[in-house]
Amino acid sequence: MSERQLVVIGGGPAGMGAAISAYEAGVKDILLIERDQYLGGILNQCIHTGFGLSYFKKNLTGPEYAHRFIEKIQAIDNIEVSLKSFAVKLTKEKELIFIKPGELKEIKAKALIMATGARERTREMIHIPGDRPSGIFSAGLAQKLINIEGLLPGEEVVIVGSGDIGLIMARRFILEGAKVKAVIEIQKQSRGLARNVVQCLEDFNIPFYLSHKVARIYGKKRVEKVDVVEVDEDLKAIPGSDFSLACDTILISAGLISENELLEAAGIEAGNISIPGLFVCGNAYKIYDLADSVSRDALLAGKQAAEYLKGLG
Amino acid sequence: MKSVLVFDVLIIGAGVVGAAIARELSRYKLSIAVLEKEEEPAFGVSKSNSGIIHPGTQNSLNSLKGRLCLQGNILTRKISQELGLDFQEVGELIVAFNEQEAEILQNLKKQAQGLGVPGLKIVDKNWLRENEPNLNPEVRAALFAPTAGIISPYRLVYALCENAIKNGAEIYTNTKVENIARQEEYFEINTSRKSFRAKYVINAAGLFADEISRMAGISDFQIRPRKGEEFILDKKKENLTRHLIFPLPSKTSKGVLVIKTADGNPMIGPTAEDIEDKEDLSTSEEGLKKVITLSQRLVPAINESDIIAYFSGLRPVAGDDFIIRSEDQVPGFINVAGIQSPGLTSAPAIALMVRDMLKAHGLKLKKKRIFKSPRKKSIHLFKIPLTAAKKLIKKDAAYGDIVCRCEMVSAQEIKQAIVEGARTMDGIKFRTRAQAGRCHGSFCATRLMKILAEEIKIPLTALTKRGLGSEMVKKDRLDV
Numbered sequence: 001m002s003e004r005q006l007v008v009i010g011g012g013p014a015g016m017g018a019a020i021s022a023y024e025a026g027v028k029d030i031l032l033i034e035r036d037q038y039l040g041g042i043l044n045q046c047i048h049t050g051f052g053l054s055y056f057k058k059n060l061t062g063p064e065y066a067h068r069f070i071e072k073i074q075a076i077d078n079i080e081v082s083l084k085s086f087a088v089k090l091t092k093e094k095e096l097i098f099i100k101p102g103e104l105k106e107i108k109a110k111a112l113i114m115a116t117g118a119r120e121r122t123r124e125m126i127h128i129p130g131d132r133p134s135g136i137f138s139a140g141l142a143q144k145l146i147n148i149e150g151l152l153p154g155e156e157v158v159i160v161g162s163g164d165i166g167l168i169m170a171r172r173f174i175l176e177g178a179k180v181k182a183v184i185e186i187q188k189q190s191r192g193l194a195r196n197v198v199q200c201l202e203d204f205n206i207p208f209y210l211s212h213k214v215a216r217i218y219g220k221k222r223v224e225k226v227d228v229v230e231v232d233e234d235l236k237a238i239p240g241s242d243f244s245l246a247c248d249t250i251l252i253s254a255g256l257i258s259e260n261e262l263l264e265a266a267g268i269e270a271g272n273i274s275i276p277g278l279f280v281c282g283n284a285y286k287i288y289d290l291a292d293s294v295s296r297d298a299l300l301a302g303k304q305a306a307e308y309l310k311g312l313g
Numbered sequence: 314m315k316s317v318l319v320f321d322v323l324i325i326g327a328g329v330v331g332a333a334i335a336r337e338l339s340r341y342k343l344s345i346a347v348l349e350k351e352e353e354p355a356f357g358v359s360k361s362n363s364g365i366i367h368p369g370t371q372n373s374l375n376s377l378k379g380r381l382c383l384q385g386n387i388l389t390r391k392i393s394q395e396l397g398l399d400f401q402e403v404g405e406l407i408v409a410f411n412e413q414e415a416e417i418l419q420n421l422k423k424q425a426q427g428l429g430v431p432g433l434k435i436v437d438k439n440w441l442r443e444n445e446p447n448l449n450p451e452v453r454a455a456l457f458a459p460t461a462g463i464i465s466p467y468r469l470v471y472a473l474c475e476n477a478i479k480n481g482a483e484i485y486t487n488t489k490v491e492n493i494a495r496q497e498e499y500f501e502i503n504t505s506r507k508s509f510r511a512k513y514v515i516n517a518a519g520l521f522a523d524e525i526s527r528m529a530g531i532s533d534f535q536i537r538p539r540k541g542e543e544f545i546l547d548k549k550k551e552n553l554t555r556h557l558i559f560p561l562p563s564k565t566s567k568g569v570l571v572i573k574t575a576d577g578n579p580m581i582g583p584t585a586e587d588i589e590d591k592e593d594l595s596t597s598e599e600g601l602k603k604v605i606t607l608s609q610r611l612v613p614a615i616n617e618s619d620i621i622a623y624f625s626g627l628r629p630v631a632g633d634d635f636i637i638r639s640e641d642q643v644p645g646f647i648n649v650a651g652i653q654s655p656g657l658t659s660a661p662a663i664a665l666m667v668r669d670m671l672k673a674h675g676l677k678l679k680k681k682r683i684f685k686s687p688r689k690k691s692i693h694l695f696k697i698p699l700t701a702a703k704k705l706i707k708k709d710a711a712y713g714d715i716v717c718r719c720e721m722v723s724a725q726e727i728k729q730a731i732v733e734g735a736r737t738m739d740g741i742k743f744r745t746r747a748q749a750g751r752c753h754g755s756f757c758a759t760r761l762m763k764i765l766a767e768e769i770k771i772p773l774t775a776l777t778k779r780g781l782g783s784e785m786v787k788k789d790r791l792d793v
């Protein structure tokens with residue numbers, strides 16, 4: 001088992017930012033592990049603008065924002081990037097197993113930064129009853145299908161939840177010539193940023209129902225329609241307020257959850273880490289609204305890891 | 314004129330029953346075909362059930378169900394070994410909350426012993442505290458049936474089908490039987506795709522067995538769907554219980570259970586509700602509430618927030634018992650209908666019974682010299698020792714290429730599933746568990762779609778979740 005000074009898991013803005021910041025604070029041996037074939041994390045599929053306003057004082061797209069970090073990393077010899085590399089197991093001793101095509105590797109890290117990002121809440125997690133046809137996507141999956149794979153998931157869309165990804169996808173579907181029937185949010189106010197509500201819904205006249213929920217999904221093969229109902233203060237359905245919307249596609253945009261399965265499997269509580277030299281940053285630590293805030297968080301994690309290693313001598 | 318394909322035996326339906334019959338008959342020098350209306354086998358009742366290999370308890374003494382379940386429990390063990398499937402004997406506990414219920418346990422025990430169910434034991438509070446710590450402490454006693462087991466229901470069907478095919482049987486999917494004509498010497502079957510002819514026809518069409526039977530001229534039974542909603546819990550709760558936990562049975566069902574599944578996730582359910590529509594697989598808020606309440610009564614540690622997935626299945630009910638008979642008015646036609654629970658368990662025993670009926674009706678059964686029985690166990694990287702995994706990845710790089718991150722399924726396993734017959738996204742999910750984890754495919758669906766489209770050589774826009782009409786995406790943006 002080889003030993004490395006610092007291992008960073010995850011090559012999104014958090015992982016890249018942390019690796020760079022640790023290097024700048026003096027760490028000379030860094031391994032950055034990313035499971036995808038590119039660095040950039042979720043930013044690669046966010047081709048809209050709105051990134052970097054506070055961190056770079058510039059209005060960038062997701063890939064442009066990521067590229068600023070990727071270029072920097074490529075220029076630093078002390079950061080070794082291992083792509084298509086999936087960390088599958090972790091111990092409290094900071095031993096790590098990762099696999100990549102053709103290889104299974106075991107390493108021990110003196111310091112370890114987890115930057116594994118987040119996943120989206122699913123239809124199953126928010127318990128929408130009804131049929132289980134095709135045509136139900138998480139907003140992020142729809143984003144990937146359109147922006148990366150060049151496929152149009154559907155033509156008549158209802159969006160469940162007003163998370164930012166959902167709002168941005170509402171506009172994206174319109175730009176692709178699809179119809180967005182409504183965005184349905186169970187809470188009294190939008191979950192996403194105010195600017196996204198204006199730029200993605202209001203500017204395109206997309207109906208936005210607050211204090212409403214999707215009560216049922218219909219469709220034996222492909223989605224056919226949804227029932228929508230208004231809810232009261234306790235989020236209970238108000239009888240008689242229901243109506244139906246015909247659609248062939250449903251996007252779920254009901255928030256993100258930190259991805260901390262590696263830590264959990266190792267018996268480490270992600271919210272309360274007491275293992276010296278182990279750090280968590282970015283969306284794996286907590287869900288940030290903006291990539292800019294993730295970068296700030298990463299900066300700090302990199303510095304702390306460097307200090308910890310200095311302390312070891 | 315349409316050409317006609319001729320076989321000795323035609324089996325209608327590729328659920329667990331049709332698949333078990335096909336595999337059993339493939340031991341003999343016969344030409345066999347299975348006709349299935351769906352895109353893949355196991356897309357009917359056999360994909361959505363509790364996955365329990367019942368020990369034989371809770372069946373009345375002279376029922377077909379009781380006898381076949383008991384025999385099926387024994388046969389399934391052997392089949393699992395031969396076909397490289399995981400059968401786990403976890404045992405079941407039927408629990409009693411008061412004196413009155415405890416007395417009923419005694420009756421259940423007597424009845425099951427009469428059927429021949431082995432190893433039954435009434436266990437007390439102390440035993441339960443020791444052996445089933447999360448059980449509601451108010452439970453006073455339980456009937457312990459050690460031979461209850463669990464299996465992956467769809468993988469059982471796939472393995473049976475694969476093995477039948479290996480031994481010469483043919484399976485025609487997307488082939489819906491539309492009418493059956495009885496000629497002098499044979500049946501002529503028209504389907505949505507081709508025409509078939511055979512001297513013997515076996516109706517194993519699950520929920521639609523009454524319709525198929527009517528096509529052959531027998532209409533003395535009707536299948537009514539009885540819906541069961543089930544809710545799957547996070548794998549993190551794998552050790553919630555050690556056994557399958559049953560309440561006392563009611564007249565129509567075994568009640569809401571706390572189930573262990575072959576993949577490790579606990580499951581709670583099923584409900585039992587008589588409905589009309591044979592294709593209504595929806596789940597409901599009431600179903601959820603009911604299952605949560607009833608399962609928490611058995612195991613209070615169950616949390617609604619542990620639920621990661623849900624589905625419903627329809628029991629094909631035609632009265633209290635199975636209907637398995639060769640029809641005298643229509644010689645050569647065998648009905649295997651009303652196969653409700655414990656149909657998954659009974660399937661291999663049903664296959665033997667059907668074989669004997671065929672024989673009694675003049676079908677010559679001559680064993681093949683070679684029956685290819687052993688089937689290689691599919692390898693999952695994380696179920697083998699580290700050193701073995703290392704070697705495997707070195708030998709075959711695709712094992713190191715993880716596609717589904719939640720269930721850690723490699724590209725190699727996906728490709729193998731396609732070789733074994735997966736044609737849809739659900740087919741991949743049932744075989745490999747890719748998309749069955751926490752994110753439900755949010756991360757890996759695009760990659761899976763690309764692999765599947767490439768391997769079976771169809772455009773991405775033609776890919777479906779589970780057959781025609783359930784296309785994954787509507788359009789290629791470049792075609793717009």
Ligand SMILES: Cc1cc2nc3c(=O)[nH]c(=O)nc-3n(C[C@H](O)[C@H](O)[C@H](O)COP(=O)(O)OP(=O)(O)OC[C@H]3O[C@@H](n4cnc5c(N)ncnc54)[C@H](O)[C@@H]3O)c2cc1C
Pocket residue numbers: 009010011012013014015033034035036040041042043046051085086087088115116117118119120139140141143164165168256259262281282283284288289290291292294
């Ligand atoms: C679908 C989606 C769309 C979003 N859209 C926007 C937006 O428009 N604007 C905005 O400001 N924010 C958006 N966000 C929020 C966004 O997640 C953050 O702004 C930022 O990308 C988070 O950075 P991160 O590095 O923490 O996570 P990520 O960008 O998710 O990066 C995590 C990286 O870790 C890798 N990884 C995870 N586990 C392992 C492992 N075991 N082994 C190896 N590698 C691993 C992943 O492959 C990934 O590359 C979106 C989030 C999602 C999920």
Ligand SMILES: Cc1cc2nc3c(=O)[nH]c(=O)nc-3n(C[C@H](O)[C@H](O)[C@H](O)COP(=O)(O)OP(=O)(O)OC[C@H]3O[C@@H](n4cnc5c(N)ncnc54)[C@H](O)[C@@H]3O)c2cc1C
Pocket residue numbers: 325326327328329330331348349350351354355356357358359360361362363364365366367488489490491517518519520521522525539540541542583625626627628629652653654655656657658659
């Ligand atoms: C909620 C629930 C829980 C259950 N739990 C258990 C359990 O724990 N243990 C147990 O032993 N049993 C259990 N069962 C029962 C078990 O699932 C069934 O008995 C068994 O799956 C029936 O198998 P089958 O092959 O008869 O039916 P199916 O799997 O439905 O197969 C019939 C096939 O015929 C096809 N078909 C229909 N019409 C046509 C046509 N016209 N042309 C061509 N093909 C056609 C269908 O598409 C289908 O694939 C449960 C059932 C339910 C609903």
